[in-house]
Amino acid sequence: MTLRVLSVASEAVPLVKTGGLADVAGALPAALAPHGVDMTTLLPGYPAVGKALRRARKLHEWPALLGHPARLLAGRIGEHPLLVLDCPRLFAREGGPYGDPSGTDWADNWLRFAAFSRAAADVASGAAGVPAFDLVHAHDWQAAMTLAYLRFASDTPDLHTVMTIHNMAFQGWAEASVFPRLGLPRSAWSVEGVESYGGVGFLKAGMESASAITTVSPTYAAEIRQPEFGMGLEGIVAARGGRVHGILNGIDPAVWNPGDDAALAATYTRSTLARRTRNKRAIEQAMGLEPGEGPLFTVVSRLTWQKGMDVLVDVLDHLVGMGGRLALLGSGDAGMEAGLQAAAARHPGRIGVRIGYDEDFSHLLQGGADAILVPSRFEPCGLTQLYGLAYGCVPVVARTGGLADTVIDANPAALAAGVATGVQFDGVNYHALRSAIDRAIALHARPEEWRRIQRNGMKADFSWAASGRRYAELYRSLTGKA
Numbered sequence: 001m002t003l004r005v006l007s008v009a010s011e012a013v014p015l016v017k018t019g020g021l022a023d024v025a026g027a028l029p030a031a032l033a034p035h036g037v038d039m040t041t042l043l044p045g046y047p048a049v050g051k052a053l054r055r056a057r058k059l060h061e062w063p064a065l066l067g068h069p070a071r072l073l074a075g076r077i078g079e080h081p082l083l084v085l086d087c088p089r090l091f092a093r094e095g096g097p098y099g100d101p102s103g104t105d106w107a108d109n110w111l112r113f114a115a116f117s118r119a120a121a122d123v124a125s126g127a128a129g130v131p132a133f134d135l136v137h138a139h140d141w142q143a144a145m146t147l148a149y150l151r152f153a154s155d156t157p158d159l160h161t162v163m164t165i166h167n168m169a170f171q172g173w174a175e176a177s178v179f180p181r182l183g184l185p186r187s188a189w190s191v192e193g194v195e196s197y198g199g200v201g202f203l204k205a206g207m208e209s210a211s212a213i214t215t216v217s218p219t220y221a222a223e224i225r226q227p228e229f230g231m232g233l234e235g236i237v238a239a240r241g242g243r244v245h246g247i248l249n250g251i252d253p254a255v256w257n258p259g260d261d262a263a264l265a266a267t268y269t270r271s272t273l274a275r276r277t278r279n280k281r282a283i284e285q286a287m288g289l290e291p292g293e294g295p296l297f298t299v300v301s302r303l304t305w306q307k308g309m310d311v312l313v314d315v316l317d318h319l320v321g322m323g324g325r326l327a328l329l330g331s332g333d334a335g336m337e338a339g340l341q342a343a344a345a346r347h348p349g350r351i352g353v354r355i356g357y358d359e360d361f362s363h364l365l366q367g368g369a370d371a372i373l374v375p376s377r378f379e380p381c382g383l384t385q386l387y388g389l390a391y392g393c394v395p396v397v398a399r400t401g402g403l404a405d406t407v408i409d410a411n412p413a414a415l416a417a418g419v420a421t422g423v424q425f426d427g428v429n430y431h432a433l434r435s436a437i438d439r440a441i442a443l444h445a446r447p448e449e450w451r452r453i454q455r456n457g458m459k460a461d462f463s464w465a466a467s468g469r470r471y472a473e474l475y476r477s478l479t480g481k482a
């Protein structure tokens, strides 16, 4: 029996992306289709989403959605159904999904995503011109309040719901004074409801209200029971223990396949790895790096404390001193951007830094660099190491969250068994990262060993097949529909 699932997300490729959430929300409908799940995605009507909607059909109108006129439009995202919340006063703004062009968060994000979630609850329960869904799958704090609206303010409080946490660091917290403007009954104001540390906790409300909670790797699912990773919500994770599942993200082979990738200078497979050299030359040229066969590291990342980019900045002189080069693409923290640019100025031809966001260039970096550095302090799943594995760009990662679950460290036993796929290190600090880089450089100097590691990574299966099945099983176990 086909299950109808509404996926509620604040971003999804190919329409709007600021990070990994978009990759996952964009890939899920195709990953679930083979398992008899018909997934519809609901997105906010940002300008980029509106532009992509061709011949949009209007399905519903809200004269005042938390005070603002709004419409529900229907379109398609790839082959799959898409619904868009068109609410110009909240979403038709220049800038990113969450902030103005300078990167400052919108002050009314709580209202924008509460309205989005209010609409999602109406859509899910059949109150917005679409038949009710069997289950709602909400992603991150921006969609989390959907589950609280369903529970406290709808005719279908028993609708089955899944709350996925892509990053516990973003919880969506607002002052208690906003509560009366959310359109929730007083009964929602409790620690078992939306109240969190004296204010309104969006992610927390979703976690309290969900039939099941998932996060994006088994290790992170265990880690968020600890204060260090749970960031204040570890108590709920522990209390709801049996309903918390870790389901690893996959990668979308339609987007990430080195054998068929228009962003590469040369496509290749694991039996034509030598062709990667053309991509390396293209990177060197684009970044003004000296050409060479020595190890070329890459980083594709938000530049934040989570991603360990401060530690990376400190270790760059050593990396260059050991004969390495770096090609980095990212944006974020101003101090980290400045530190990286200073390192590039100190080491012309050895360190190339591109501040910004560039999807195509991120593919070329994976297709031509020798190794990708991912020194995250915490990482719910991480996608860039998975893209690295698929592209023969050997991941050098901190042993945390999904990084721990997806990379096999090239220790002597794994090398002897021929199963290593990368380098892992413990603790994100200067010495640990430095010795991981040294290990990678030493392995790279043994070409046969290195090739083997690359090929192992390319053979590893991180497609959505297994994860899609797990989500489908979870949905069926909740709905009781076979």
Ligand SMILES: Nc1ncnc2c1ncn2[C@@H]1O[C@H](COP(=O)(O)OP(=O)(O)O[C@H]2O[C@H](CO)[C@@H](O)[C@H](O)[C@H]2O)[C@@H](O)[C@H]1O
Pocket: 018, 019, 020, 021, 023, 024, 166, 167, 216, 249, 300, 301, 302, 329, 330, 331, 356, 357, 358, 359, 362, 379, 380, 381, 382, 383, 384, 402
């Ligand atoms: N400057 C740039 N230019 C081009 N592309 C760039 C870029 N900076 C980053 N990217 C891309 O953005 C995505 C980042 O995804 P990640 O999963 O690595 O981290 P993120 O913290 O965003 O996601 C959160 O959600 C995801 C999804 O569940 C989890 O995997 C992760 O652990 C969690 O922190 C990748 O597709 C990467 O290539």
